[in-house]
Amino acid sequence: MGKDKTLIKGKVHYVGVNDRTKHLFENMWPLPYGVSYNSYLIDDEKVALVDTVDACYFDVFLHKIKKVIGERPIDYLIINHMEPDHSGSISLIKQYYPNITIVGNKKTFDMIGGFYGVASEQICVAEGSTLDLGYHKLTFYLTPMVHWPETMMTYDATEQVLFSGDAFGCFGALHGGFIDVRINTDMYWDEMVRYYSNIVGKYGSPVQKALQKLAGMPITAICSTHGPVWMEQIEKVVGIYNRLSLYESEEGVVIIYGSMYGNTEQMAESIAAELSAQGVKNIVMHNVSKSHSSYILADVFKYKGIIVGCPTYNNQLYPEVEAMLNKIAARDIKGRIFGYFGAFCWAGAAVKRIAEFIEKNKYEVVGEPVEMKQSMKPDTYEQCEKLAQAMAEAIKN
Ligand code: FEO
Numbered sequence: 001m002g003k004d005k006t007l008i009k010g011k012v013h014y015v016g017v018n019d020r021t022k023h024l025f026e027n028m029w030p031l032p033y034g035v036s037y038n039s040y041l042i043d044d045e046k047v048a049l050v051d052t053v054d055a056c057y058f059d060v061f062l063h064k065i066k067k068v069i070g071e072r073p074i075d076y077l078i079i080n081h082m083e084p085d086h087s088g089s090i091s092l093i094k095q096y097y098p099n100i101t102i103v104g105n106k107k108t109f110d111m112i113g114g115f116y117g118v119a120s121e122q123i124c125v126a127e128g129s130t131l132d133l134g135y136h137k138l139t140f141y142l143t144p145m146v147h148w149p150e151t152m153m154t155y156d157a158t159e160q161v162l163f164s165g166d167a168f169g170c171f172g173a174l175h176g177g178f179i180d181v182r183i184n185t186d187m188y189w190d191e192m193v194r195y196y197s198n199i200v201g202k203y204g205s206p207v208q209k210a211l212q213k214l215a216g217m218p219i220t221a222i223c224s225t226h227g228p229v230w231m232e233q234i235e236k237v238v239g240i241y242n243r244l245s246l247y248e249s250e251e252g253v254v255i256i257y258g259s260m261y262g263n264t265e266q267m268a269e270s271i272a273a274e275l276s277a278q279g280v281k282n283i284v285m286h287n288v289s290k291s292h293s294s295y296i297l298a299d300v301f302k303y304k305g306i307i308v309g310c311p312t313y314n315n316q317l318y319p320e321v322e323a324m325l326n327k328i329a330a331r332d333i334k335g336r337i338f339g340y341f342g343a344f345c346w347a348g349a350a351v352k353r354i355a356e357f358i359e360k361n362k363y364e365v366v367g368e369p370v371e372m373k374q375s376m377k378p379d380t381y382e383q384c385e386k387l388a389q390a391m392a393e394a395i396k397n
Helices: 055-069 090-096 106-116 186-214 234-245 263-277 293-302 319-330 350-361 378-396
Strands: 007-009 012-014 017-019 035-037 040-043 047-050 076-078 101-104 121-124 130-132 137-142 152-156 161-165 221-224 250-257 283-287 303-313 337-344 370-373
Touching: 007 221, 012 221, 017 055, 040 055, 055 090, 090 106, 101 106, 106 121, 137 186, 186 234, 186 293, 221 234, 250 263, 250 293, 250 319, 250 378, 263 283, 263 303, 263 337, 263 370, 263 378, 283 293, 293 303, 293 319, 303 319, 303 350, 303 378, 319 350, 337 350, 337 378, 350 370, 370 378
Parallel strands: 047 076, 076 101, 101 121, 161 221, 250 283, 250 303, 303 337, 337 370
Antiparallel strands: 007 012, 012 040, 017 035, 040 047, 130 137, 137 152, 152 161
């Protein structure tokens, strides 16, 4: 890749890498389209590297760096985020560029010591600190808990480029091009919602604080650590992060259920059919034993209504549903409406346990929970339909 192919604007180059090998991000979240680890090199009077990449890709990374700067040394390594998908190559960079100065905030340096034991020249920045590279003038903004405590953003006032860390990122590797103007971005929008809901979802309030900090700042390019560089579609990307961090939802219902032999599943089917009859168009049914929680979370972030149901298992919730409920609760999602149902063979517990979960997390409930013994009866159909009707009315209001 020649220098011209890596150029974004000014003296800012893309030197990130694609991971099409890993199956699970954070060993949890599926990567059907891969993921990119983005890094940026500013080839100015002083050379600065913004974040690194997963250590597995260091050879490719170093090759890309050298394509841009040849044998020139890198003066600064700016660390916006310390999660190892970005910080993993710090030790190796330090080996190849021993005189490099690492730029981070106080919390960054605590983590560099803890993870890598790297001692280096360092510049510890605070909110609003600046760094002059010659042509590019950088300012640092602390954005804690988006989604780690040390997260910060770097803004270049010269070309109005924002290096945003994970913020505005998405799953999905890059196919040749990396700037939104030059690529088909269709696949990234769903992957952005899934990335946000899986990785950042709990931290709506810190994301809002970060967005407020950026408000009014002229931005012509967002260079995040995952996914395309945003130039043409900045407004759309910021809008998605704004809506998700406000926990805004669309009219629709996610039905999350577990079923061992298909009886509980028939409750879910009955509820879904009645929701549709009531005019609800967006209905997503997830069998927790089949759908990965990553996709279920994305839908929970999308839609206002959530209906949960499962059989009783060992006098508790069906374990796959319990795990799913815990993942939802961990994201502190707001403004959703819950309905629920459950089944049992000889002693009922599922409905009681879902009720306890809902009470503990203070979720708004709609309709009467439906409890079924063994299989569907005429009154079970009727109760499921009533629950669906109550949900349809609630989400439309
Ligand atoms: Fe992409 Fe929070 O690391």
